[in-house]
Amino acid sequence: xxxxxxxxxxxxxxxxxxxxxxxxxxxxxxxxxxxxxxxxxxxxxxxxxxxxxxxxxxxxxxxxxxxxxxxxxxxxxxxxxxxxxxxxxxxxxxxxxxxxxxxxxxxxxxxxxxxxxxxxxxxxxxxxxxxxxxxxxxxxxxxxxxxxxxxxxxxxxxxxxxxxxxxxxxxxxxxxxxxxxxxxxxxxxxxxxxxxxxxxxxxxxxxxxxxxxxxxxxxxxxxxxxxxxxxxxxxxxxxxxxxxxxxxxxxxxxxxxxxxxxxxxxxxxxxxxxxxxxxxxxxxxxxxxxxxxxxxxxxxxxxxxxxxxxxxxxxxxxxxxxxxxxxxxxxxxxxxxxxxxxxxxxxxxxxxxxxxxxxxxxxxxxxxxxxxxxxxxxxxxxxxxxxxxxxxxxxxxxxxxxxxxxxxxxxxxxxxxxxxxxxxxxxxxxxxxxxxxxxxxxxxxxxxxxxxxxxxxxxxxxxxxxxxxxxxxxxxxxxxxxxxxxxxxxxxxxxxxxxxxxxxxxxxxxxxxxxxxxxxxxxxxxxxxxxxxxxxxxxxxxxxxxxxxxxxxxxxxxxxxxxxxxxxxxxxxxxxxxxxxxxxxxxxxxxxxxxxxxxxxxxxxxxxxxxxxxxxxxxxxxxxxxxxxxxxxxxxxxxxxxxxxxxxxxxxxxxxxxxxxxxxxxxxxxxxxxxxx
Numbered sequence: 001x002x003x004x005x006x007x008x009x010x011x012x013x014x015x016x017x018x019x020x021x022x023x024x025x026x027x028x029x030x031x032x033x034x035x036x037x038x039x040x041x042x043x044x045x046x047x048x049x050x051x052x053x054x055x056x057x058x059x060x061x062x063x064x065x066x067x068x069x070x071x072x073x074x075x076x077x078x079x080x081x082x083x084x085x086x087x088x089x090x091x092x093x094x095x096x097x098x099x100x101x102x103x104x105x106x107x108x109x110x111x112x113x114x115x116x117x118x119x120x121x122x123x124x125x126x127x128x129x130x131x132x133x134x135x136x137x138x139x140x141x142x143x144x145x146x147x148x149x150x151x152x153x154x155x156x157x158x159x160x161x162x163x164x165x166x167x168x169x170x171x172x173x174x175x176x177x178x179x180x181x182x183x184x185x186x187x188x189x190x191x192x193x194x195x196x197x198x199x200x201x202x203x204x205x206x207x208x209x210x211x212x213x214x215x216x217x218x219x220x221x222x223x224x225x226x227x228x229x230x231x232x233x234x235x236x237x238x239x240x241x242x243x244x245x246x247x248x249x250x251x252x253x254x255x256x257x258x259x260x261x262x263x264x265x266x267x268x269x270x271x272x273x274x275x276x277x278x279x280x281x282x283x284x285x286x287x288x289x290x291x292x293x294x295x296x297x298x299x300x301x302x303x304x305x306x307x308x309x310x311x312x313x314x315x316x317x318x319x320x321x322x323x324x325x326x327x328x329x330x331x332x333x334x335x336x337x338x339x340x341x342x343x344x345x346x347x348x349x350x351x352x353x354x355x356x357x358x359x360x361x362x363x364x365x366x367x368x369x370x371x372x373x374x375x376x377x378x379x380x381x382x383x384x385x386x387x388x389x390x391x392x393x394x395x396x397x398x399x400x401x402x403x404x405x406x407x408x409x410x411x412x413x414x415x416x417x418x419x420x421x422x423x424x425x426x427x428x429x430x431x432x433x434x435x436x437x438x439x440x441x442x443x444x445x446x447x448x449x450x451x452x453x454x455x456x457x458x459x460x461x462x463x464x465x466x467x468x469x470x471x472x473x474x475x476x477x478x479x480x481x482x483x484x485x486x487x488x489x490x491x492x493x494x495x496x497x498x499x500x501x502x503x504x505x506x507x508x509x510x511x512x513x514x515x516x517x518x519x520x521x522x523x524x525x526x527x528x529x530x531x532x533x534x535x536x537x538x539x540x541x542x543x544x545x546x547x548x549x550x551x552x553x554x555x556x557x558x559x560x561x562x563x564x565x566x567x568x569x570x571x572x573x574x575x576x577x578x579x580x581x582x583x584x585x586x587x588x589x590x591x592x593x594x595x596x597x598x599x600x601x602x603x604x605x606x607x608x609x610x611x612x613x614x615x616x617x618x619x620x621x622x623x624x625x626x627x628x629x630x631x632x633x634x635x636x637x638x639x640x641x642x643x644x645x646x647x648x649x650x651x652x653x654x655x656x657x658x659x660x661x662x663x664x665x666x667x668x669x670x671x672x673x674x675x676x677x
Contacts, residue, residue: 287427336462397421
């Protein structure tokens with residue numbers, strides 16, 4: 001239909017805008033198009049039709065339409081702002097950044113303009129610049145609650161937790177019904193072990209927005225304590241979590257299932273692994289819920305299958321992780337894959353879900369045939385993975401990174417595997433194999449996994465000794481008694497179970513002059529809970545914890561190695577052993593005392609010692625653990641002999657390519673089996 005005159009066009013635009021404001025997007029779109037038939041250069045029709053396209057998810061069309069409007073009026077602020085948002089939604093960050101900058105140039109006194117520019121700067125990894133513009137927005141309008149919230153989110157991402165906490169509280173003082181601020185404030189409090197306060201925040205978020213799926217999800221996850229306080233019963237927390245998970249599954253019915261993907265991976269039952277209990281049943285229920293919600297999301301997306309990939313004779317393996325950098329997961333086993341997998345037979349395609357990069361990331365990129373990082377959004381990354389037609393996907397860990405959990409909850413390759421970066425079954429029916437090690441697994445271990453257990457030979461990895469610069473450790477700087485027997489206790493607070501606090505007391509009672517060196521965690525409240533528990537345990541025995549327990553600041557790697565060389569005995573955590581820290585102790589020749597746990601996650605140090613032939617330092621009971629620690633603590637000559645044995649035997653632990661060859665064999669077999677079936 002052609003509109004005959006300006007009055008008719010004006011009337012049509014009024015009708016279109018009314019439809020638009022009422023949310024009747026199809027009617028608005030049709031009328032805007034009628035106006036453009038009569039007047040192809042109508043600025044408002046082009047601009048607002050582009051806004052409709054943006055609202056309906058047609059991002060490239062939105063860019064084109066709003067861009068055409070801008071060509072007619074280059075300085076229209078509303079159109080420029082919407083064009084920048086369209087660029088951002090389309091993943092065109094450079095264009096979005098340039099356009100947001102243009103808006104700020106035209107309106108330097110606009111707090112909204114600075115807030116929007118800051119958002120794309122943060123998304124582009126320029127957090128410091130983002131903070132500056134958020135602060136400018138707040139200085140221009142101190143009551144701009146959203147800018148306070150956005151600044152807090154950025155500060156939190158930079159590790160400036162205390163400032164973020166204050167920012168969320170300021171945002172809520174200005175806008176008490178800001179659901180996102182309640183939610184993210186709750187997540188900080190939860191990470192600090194303040195579960196009751198966190199639950200209150202999540203409930204406030206749901207009061208402001210009853211359909212806030214991430215807050216409803218977090219409310220269930222908050223049933224699990226990170227670090228138990230004195231008198232806490234871990235069994236009560238497990239039961240509460242199991243009940244909450246059942247309620248959560250029921251909550252995600254009807255239309256809510258379509259929004260559930262937002263919650264998957266946002267938080268998870270990560271800390272349940274630190275309880276030495278069989279977790280398969282509860283994690284299987286959790287995994288089935290994740291798969292159900294991500295399956296609903298994938299059906300909505302309707303990804304188009306790619307054309308068949310040309311056969312190059314190689315097995316194409318996708319590595320999906322946020323931790324291809326100087327990180328415990330990378331050093332433990334992933335780097336060995338990149339160093340030694342046969343490049344003539346296997347093509348490694350990397351999908352890095354995190355933004356952090358370092359020299360180890362560059363190494364991974366150099367040793368892969370494809371390297372994808374910082375793809376914008378779940379949809380784009382999922383499509384990128386599907387388009388590669390991978391034969392196998394390996395997730396080095398599941399449970400630590402939100403994006404990998406979302407991806408792993410879908411079937412994106414014919415064969416999908418997870419390794420022991422987080423040493424617990426994923427519970428996901430979409431994961432076929434769990435990559436572990438012969439040396440880690442007790443008898444009957446398959447029963448603890450929903451996946452098929454693939455135990456690679458020896459330690460299951462090709463570990464490379466770290467290159468660490470020399471440093472010195474002066475115990476007097478930290479109030480340590482240099483004449484005391486020094487026990488290094490390297491675990492994070494959540495690795496220490498309350499029922500084993502008495503172990504430190506028993507050792508102290510019998511040795512008298514000894515000190516246990518713990519480390520302050522970055523979430524100070526968690527370390528404080530552990531300190532309080534130890535205070536109670538020592539007090540009940542008539543001892544002063546302050547005489548025996550020292551909490552050191554978190555150490556750099558060089559300083560930690562210097563401490564390991566100066567200390568007398570390494571006390572491994574019981575129930576959830578340390579792999580990287582135990583290997584580092586071996587590198588420094590420090591005697592280790594450990595206990596063989598019930599599950600793989602409690603057997604890393606035991607496997608390391610057994611591999612070196614030092615099985616006598618692997619206790620089978622808590623009482624035997626205490627006796628071993630006391631025996632080494634009392635006898636300097638025994639420690640010297642153990643040090644020499646470690647130094648002479650440790651080469652067997654490093655650069656072991658046998659597990660990599662076994663992984664190659666497994667990959668070839670599972671791909672061949674799929675082809676022949």
